[in-house]
Amino acid sequence: MSGEILKFVSQYSLYSGCITFTLGIIGNSLNILVFTQLKQFRNNRCAFYLTVESISNFLYQFISIALTILTSIYGDDATGRSLIWCRFRYILGQTCVLATFYMICFAAIDEYFSTNYRFNVRQMYPLKLARCLTCTVVCTWIIHSILFIFFVDIQSSLGCVVSNYVFLQYSTFFFYPVLAGLLPIVIASVFSLLAFRNVRHIVRPQLSIVHRRLDRQMTAMVLLRVIVYICLVLPYNIYRIYAIHFPISQNESIEYAIGRLIQAIFISFVSLNFMVKLSSYLIHICDIWIYYRSVFMSL
Secondary structure (H helix, E strand, O other), rough: OOOHHHHHHHHHHHHHHHHHHHHHHHHHHHHHHHHHOOHHHHOOHHHHHHHHHHHHHHHHHHHHHHHHHHHHHHOOOOOOHHHHHHHHHHHHHHHHHHHHHHHHHHHHHHHHHOOOHHHHHHHHHOHHHHHHHHHHHHHHHHHHHHHHOOEEEEEEOOEEEOOOOOHHHHHHHHHHHHHHOOOOOOOOOOOOHHHHHHHHOOOOOOOHHHHHHHHHHHHHHHHHHHHHEEEEEEEHHHHHHHHHHHHOOOOHHHHEEEEEEHHHHHHHHHHHHHHHHHHHHHHHHHHHHHHHHHHHHHH
């Protein structure tokens, strides 16, 4: 019974991983291309955050597909057999995940400032500050992930897990529920709703119609990204809190197989971020591009 479940998990992870990997690579590549090449986005802070998020997602996609391929070939992701691979997965995986989550938060915060009716509020958050803040946060997450690996080890029955009791408590009660869970969700939700309220009442006559339309489109894009993020990431975070605090030994065949199945389903939910983001971003980006083109053609 457990063997059949693990076989299904392997096939499910392989097919869903290949689909989301393909769509994610296409979507993130297009995001990077659009936000860096189109003139109207080059000095846009929100576009900068979304570009950094796409780069982070791009790297995470390669880690994800590597784990999927190893699982389909060898029956596991090899993190339980190689300490170097186990720790490297933690470093790159955690850094990319945290960078993605907090870039979404920064994009939502930026939209609140950009759409505020007070001129001094809109000007207090320049692009140079956004770049410095992004570099600081990314470096912080890299250092955090490097410190994390000193408490990660391979145990014969559990595989690649957090072995230190203090750090296990930190992961269970702070890292997953707060740092990678509730905190970015609350920040992104609050500021995206405030930005949405701002754009509904944009009455700044000194701004051009094109600028106001861009504000609305970018805010709608960020709000949609936040909604997708909350719906698809929150279940996985809840599962990770439980799995870290109550790890299942590989010797418990049925329980271990069921745990692997639940984990595979939740990971596929998280990966859907890339697929949904591809379609939603393209709709908004194409709408912005078509509108700009029609304006310039009329001049």
